[in-house]
Amino acid sequence: MSIASNLDSIKASLPENVTLVAVSKTKPVADLMEAYETGQRIFGENKIQEMADKWEQMPKDIQWHMIGHVQTNKVKFMAPFVSLIHGIDSLKLLQEINRQALKNNRIIDCLLQIHIAEEETKFGLDENELNLLLSSPEFKEMKNIRILGLMGMATFTEDQNQIKKEFIHLKSIFDSLKNRDEYGKGALQYVSTISMGMSGDYQLAIECGSTMVRIGSSIFGGR
Numbered sequence: 001m002s003i004a005s006n007l008d009s010i011k012a013s014l015p016e017n018v019t020l021v022a023v024s025k026t027k028p029v030a031d032l033m034e035a036y037e038t039g040q041r042i043f044g045e046n047k048i049q050e051m052a053d054k055w056e057q058m059p060k061d062i063q064w065h066m067i068g069h070v071q072t073n074k075v076k077f078m079a080p081f082v083s084l085i086h087g088i089d090s091l092k093l094l095q096e097i098n099r100q101a102l103k104n105n106r107i108i109d110c111l112l113q114i115h116i117a118e119e120e121t122k123f124g125l126d127e128n129e130l131n132l133l134l135s136s137p138e139f140k141e142m143k144n145i146r147i148l149g150l151m152g153m154a155t156f157t158e159d160q161n162q163i164k165k166e167f168i169h170l171k172s173i174f175d176s177l178k179n180r181d182e183y184g185k186g187a188l189q190y191v192s193t194i195s196m197g198m199s200g201d202y203q204l205a206i207e208c209g210s211t212m213v214r215i216g217s218s219i220f221g222g223r
């Protein structure tokens with residue numbers, strides 16, 4: 001199967017309100033261009049340097065999503081162009097993104113990563129940490145970031161019930177975030193996105209309310 005036909009069949013299976021992030025990490029520019037030629041404009045990468053290299057080489061109407069873990073000292077390399085940062089898991093990181101966005105005279109869209117998996121190794125905030133972050137005075141002062149919603153990764157398991165439980169958990173946190181009205185028309189007014197679901201579990205994620213799926217190997221082949 002070609003990249004173009006993989007993309008066609010995945011896109012045909014997505015509801016209209018679900019955004020497809022084509023996860024192109026480790027893949028060469030030629031592969032990304034094949035996806036671009038079919039009309040794909042949103043690409044996800046997990047290393048900032050690799051994303052910046054591809055950004056330089058590729059058409060400028062691409063929206064680049066950083067889906068990996070972000071080191072604070074590397075935010076500056078993507079701040080001029082990144083379209084959405086998925087994996088934010090600390091106030092400190094958010095503050096650096098805000099600072100670099102200001103330097104670049106931009107507002108950078110962000111998703112907060114929630115830890116929903118059983119594995120200790122997956123990054124993300126728990127509910128308590130999320131609430132602490134959102135209620136901190138530092139958060140309320142940030143003017144150059146926009147929180148569009150939440151991102152999460154399910155446990156790496158064959159157990160569909162386990163994965164489903166974790167997706168439903170993320171959706172419930174998302175719903176309560178959307179319904180938080182303590183800010184009025186403040187920092188949370190743009191919350192609309194749940195980034196959950198990858199090649200192996202995106203259909204289940206959509207059933208559980210995902211609005212953004214991050215699909216790599218089913219489009220570009222294995223890594």
Ligand SMILES: *Cc1c(COP(=O)(O)O)cnc(C)c1O
Nearest residue numbers: 023046067198199214215216217
């Ligand atoms: C690599 C990656 C994906 C895509 O995984 P596939 O199984 O290849 O679809 C999605 N999300 C994140 C955070 C990733 O690192």
